[in-house]
Amino acid sequence: MTQQNDSTHEQDTTLTNRQGHPVTNNQNLRTVSNRGPATLENYDFLEKISHFDRERVPERVVHARGAGAHGYFETYDVVGDEPISKYTRAKVFQDKGKKTPVFVRFSTVIHGGHSPETLRDPRGFAVKFYTEDGNWDLVGNNLKIFFIRDAMKFPDMIHAFKPDPITNIQNVERFFDFCASSPESFHMVTFVYSPWGIPANYRMMQGSGVNTYKWVNHEGKGVLVKYHWEPLQGIKNLTQKEAEEIQQKNFNHATQDLYDAIEREEFPEWELHVQIMEDGPHPELDFDPLDDTKLWPNDQFPWYSVGKMVLNKNPEDYFAEVEQATFGTGVLVDGLDFSDDKMLQGRTFSYSDTQRHRVGANYLQLPINAPKKRVATNQSGGQMMYKRDLAPGQNPHINYEPSMLNGLKEAAQDGKEYTPYVEGNLVRESIDRQSNTKQAGETYRNFEQWERDELLANLIRDLSVCHMDIQNAMIALAEEADEEYGRLLKEGLHKARKESSPSKPLGNIGGDHAPQDAIDKGH
Ligand code: HEM
Numbered sequence: 108m109t110q111q112n113d114s115t116h117e118q119d120t121t122l123t124n125r126q127g128h129p130v131t132n133n134q135n136l137r138t139v140s141n142r143g144p145a146t147l148e149n150y151d152f153l154e155k156i157s158h159f160d161r162e163r164v165p166e167r168v169v170h171a172r173g174a175g176a177h178g179y180f181e182t183y184d185v186v187g188d189e190p191i192s193k194y195t196r197a198k199v200f201q202d203k204g205k206k207t208p209v210f211v212r213f214s215t216v217i218h219g220g221h222s223p224e225t226l227r228d229p230r231g232f233a234v235k236f237y238t239e240d241g242n243w244d245l246v247g248n249n250l251k252i253f254f255i256r257d258a259m260k261f262p263d264m265i266h267a268f269k270p271d272p273i274t275n276i277q278n279v280e281r282f283f284d285f286c287a288s289s290p291e292s293f294h295m296v297t298f299v300y301s302p303w304g305i306p307a308n309y310r311m312m313q314g315s316g317v318n319t320y321k322w323v324n325h326e327g328k329g330v331l332v333k334y335h336w337e338p339l340q341g342i343k344n345l346t347q348k349e350a351e352e353i354q355q356k357n358f359n360h361a362t363q364d365l366y367d368a369i370e371r372e373e374f375p376e377w378e379l380h381v382q383i384m385e386d387g388p389h390p391e392l393d394f395d396p397l398d399d400t401k402l403w404p405n406d407q408f409p410w411y412s413v414g415k416m417v418l419n420k421n422p423e424d425y426f427a428e429v430e431q432a433t434f435g436t437g438v439l440v441d442g443l444d445f446s447d448d449k450m451l452q453g454r455t456f457s458y459s460d461t462q463r464h465r466v467g468a469n470y471l472q473l474p475i476n477a478p479k480k481r482v483a484t485n486q487s488g489g490q491m492m493y494k495r496d497l498a499p500g501q502n503p504h505i506n507y508e509p510s511m512l513n514g515l516k517e518a519a520q521d522g523k524e525y526t527p528y529v530e531g532n533l534v535r536e537s538i539d540r541q542s543n544t545k546q547a548g549e550t551y552r553n554f555e556q557w558e559r560d561e562l563l564a565n566l567i568r569d570l571s572v573c574h575m576d577i578q579n580a581m582i583a584l585a586e587e588a589d590e591e592y593g594r595l596l597k598e599g600l601h602k603a604r605k606e607s608s609p610s611k612p613l614g615n616i617g618g619d620h621a622p623q624d625a626i627d628k629g630h
Pocket of ligand 1: 214233247315433434
């Protein structure tokens with residue numbers, strides 16, 4: 108956002124209304140004598156209060172709480188020892204040292220707009236690159252995988268994780284009910300319940316595109332690609348206890364940490380890494396490369412650093428920039444493409460759909476969302492449109508294409524078009540190689556001891572208030588993932604049941620719980 112800085116009014120701080128009329132009395136209603144009643148022609152008051160009445164737009168249906176910053180991305184122009192152009196023709200990645208402006212919004216996912224930033228939750232990591240070819244959004248999270256692999260399940264998942272529709276209270280039983288019934292989520296649950304589920308702040312967390320994308324080169328050849336951000340400040344996660352201690356004193360700590368660091372000119376930096384795979388189903392792998400519940404093993408698919416991002420400017424206005432920022436997975440530039448990842452395809456419809464509702468039909472005309480290059484479309488009208496997107500020299504009467512009267516023309520294709528061949532029956536089926544728990548076991552074994560201890564303590568605390576069937580299903584998943592993981596979870600839950608008071612725990616309103624003797628005989 109740029110401050111309105113009309114030079115003729117530089118030193119003039121006179122308050123005006125939105126019609127530009129000076130406001131001479133901002134303290135009192137216009138009333139019949141100084142005790143009232145008020146009159147209906149109080150234009151200044153009515154305008155002031157009715158704008159106030161409309162100060163909120165709907166909060167994001169997920170990722171409602173966020174913090175943002177501006178900065179730039181600097182390309183390295185290589186993938187390992189090779190020029191990056193071998194893999195992608197995207198201009199943002201060409202020419203070593205080229206800087207592209209970015210805007211980043213970090214967020215928590217499930218909780219509402221003013222919720223504590225210390226809660227166990229994935230964190231959003233959305234980056235808007237204002238490239239010379241138009242905008243590219245990389246809408247990621249801090250963790251590299253996700254709970255589900257099919258977009259069809261997303262609304263159910265979010266309903267289960269958000270507050271109960273009757274009590275308006277979040278309930279771990281609803282969370283685990285969904286997760287225990289969706290075994291593909293077990294890997295993500297293993298991360299979220301470990302300290303990786305509470306990053307210490309936004310500066311010291313990783314980011315990842317999570318979904319599989321494609322890169323396309325000048326010959327029109329595509330490869331599969333995954334993106335990961337690595338913080339140069341280091342990574343720091345919190346134990347449950349540390350998080351609670353911070354929350355007692357400050358529930359805005361992550362927003363404050365980011366803002367203060369930038370004000371101190373300690374600009375946070377992340378390196379962007381990619382993992383690359385030949386395009387194709389890769390039957391030699393025990394997972395599907397389009398499955399976002401899986402990590403691509405680093406030893407088989409090394410990380411290559413392709414650039415660096417620096418955040419060096421705080422927003423001038425939170426609402427105009429952070430709240431109204433809109434990111435979407437469909438926002439790609441030439442040389443970047445979609446894969447057939449079913450989550451990515453579902454997401455790509457959802458973002459711009461919700462943004463037309465949340466911000467309005469002309470959300471792309473707002474300065475934070477508009478590309479920093481010329482826009483020329485034949486789309487106009489709709490609420491809050493304030494300008495036509497005309498090309499210099501174009502005939503302004505022509506708002507259609509094709510035309511012989513100097514209207515807008517299609518762009519020339521730059522490089523060979525990418526035209527993958529697709530064939531198959533239309534079906535509603537999940538993918539074949541599900542391998543739901545194997546990587547969860549590997550992740551468990553890769554954790555340090557304190558991370559495993561935290562994971563188990565956190566799982567036992569929250570699962571112990573859940574229905575027996577849910578507990579047993581989660582134990583079965585943990586046993587399948589790793590012998591020790593399963594055994595310790597089972598023992599811990601058994602102990603927690605013995606020690607639990609007969610009264611129902613507060614968070615647990617699911618009802619229909621197994622009687623104590625059935626619990627003792629069970630797992
Ligand atoms: C925000 C949908 C999966 C990362 C949102 C929003 C919607 C949405 C509707 C609100 C956008 C807005 O109001 O501007 C979906 C759907 C998904 C999905 C339908 C699955 C089918 C994911 C995954 C990730 C992710 C896998 C991580 C890679 C984000 C982030 C935001 C967001 C970071 C916040 C963007 C911002 O800061 O404005 N998502 N999402 N989402 N989503 Fe997703």
